[in-house]
Amino acid sequence: MKKYLTLENGDQFIGTACGDLSKEIKGELVFTTSMVGYQETLTDPSYTNQIITFTYPLIGNYGISLHANQSPTVAASAVVMQELASTVFHYQSVMTLDEFLKKAGVPGIAGIDTRQLTKIIRKHGTMKASLTNQPLAASSFNTTQSVESVVKSATFSTPQAEKPDHVVLMDFGVKTNIVESLKNFGANVTVVTPDASFESISALHPDGILLSNGPGNPEDFADALPVIRQLQDTYPLFGICLGHQLLALANGARTYKMVFGHRGINHPVKNLLTGEVVITSQNHGYAVDVDSVEDTPLEVTALEINDKTCEGLRYPGRPVFSVQYHPEAAPGPHEATRLFSQFIDLMHANGGVENA
Numbered sequence: 001m002k003k004y005l006t007l008e009n010g011d012q013f014i015g016t017a018c019g020d021l022s023k024e025i026k027g028e029l030v031f032t033t034s035m036v037g038y039q040e041t042l043t044d045p046s047y048t049n050q051i052i053t054f055t056y057p058l059i060g061n062y063g064i065s066l067h068a069n070q071s072p073t074v075a076a077s078a079v080v081m082q083e084l085a086s087t088v089f090h091y092q093s094v095m096t097l098d099e100f101l102k103k104a105g106v107p108g109i110a111g112i113d114t115r116q117l118t119k120i121i122r123k124h125g126t127m128k129a130s131l132t133n134q135p136l137a138a139s140s141f142n143t144t145q146s147v148e149s150v151v152k153s154a155t156f157s158t159p160q161a162e163k164p165d166h167v168v169l170m171d172f173g174v175k176t177n178i179v180e181s182l183k184n185f186g187a188n189v190t191v192v193t194p195d196a197s198f199e200s201i202s203a204l205h206p207d208g209i210l211l212s213n214g215p216g217n218p219e220d221f222a223d224a225l226p227v228i229r230q231l232q233d234t235y236p237l238f239g240i241c242l243g244h245q246l247l248a249l250a251n252g253a254r255t256y257k258m259v260f261g262h263r264g265i266n267h268p269v270k271n272l273l274t275g276e277v278v279i280t281s282q283n284h285g286y287a288v289d290v291d292s293v294e295d296t297p298l299e300v301t302a303l304e305i306n307d308k309t310c311e312g313l314r315y316p317g318r319p320v321f322s323v324q325y326h327p328e329a330a331p332g333p334h335e336a337t338r339l340f341s342q343f344i345d346l347m348h349a350n351g352g353v354e355n356a
């Protein structure tokens, strides 16, 4: 069965339908250069309302495992591939990617020249696009949708070590592995919704606050900024991706939409405090304006080496820091995992951040 991918600029690609065959969708077309980790990527809530193009030419070859999801189901709107593996092999595989997409009601398109498509996105920037069963004229592409729906209303705690540090995590669309990473370093995690008040968070007696990743434009979370300002005055705080952008906005810096974003697992980031470079996992379409940080109490601590985007911030004199990349990996390298232990150390020492 044929499927049609139509871009906002009028370009059209014809491929083979996979996943949910009947479903037609619109979304923001982005690409990721990750060679592995398609399951983690597709279930990352930050991809809500986005159509993900995989630049790696073969997707699905090691199937779907019970242990890799970053949220209960597929978060992306659709997936674009060059080749969907017809043979699957991995000892943990419980189903094929095609079955996984079908179960989640998510459409896909295979047989696409993803190299050509990616060159178009790189030139024109991230675009809106549609996936349909019949050819479609590039017309209205209004895909603006609320992203608040990704956040679960339930609050849960995960008691762990004997005297665990208690992290309250503001959930803007958190990836499972952020919670797991905190737990691995011995923390007890309570997840609260993004509209939680300062009082309700304080009532949980946190030792530290984590601002999670999440989909959408950081400027749409203005309501959370006063709460974040109160939290950073009171507790050690660590922001990841959207959480990093919100920390910047809460302190008067600005964010902007990047041309095509950073999505992949080999982005080099230079730590300006130590000179060290780490290879990082990234997934963001917005970034903090480096120049705008100058007029704030914050300091830029890290830059992406290729395009010098802001990758890290800290609040000198306070145990408050953030990174634009994903130290929890899933997928990607684990070089930055130690940021979680640094956060734990800050909760103990309440000192300054040296390696953010």
Ligand SMILES: NC(=O)CC[C@H](N)C(=O)O
Pocket: 046, 212, 213, 214, 215, 216, 217, 218, 240, 241, 242, 243, 283, 284, 285, 286, 287
């Ligand atoms: N992974 C994230 O938290 C993404 C943050 C934000 N939605 C962006 O695209 O920049």
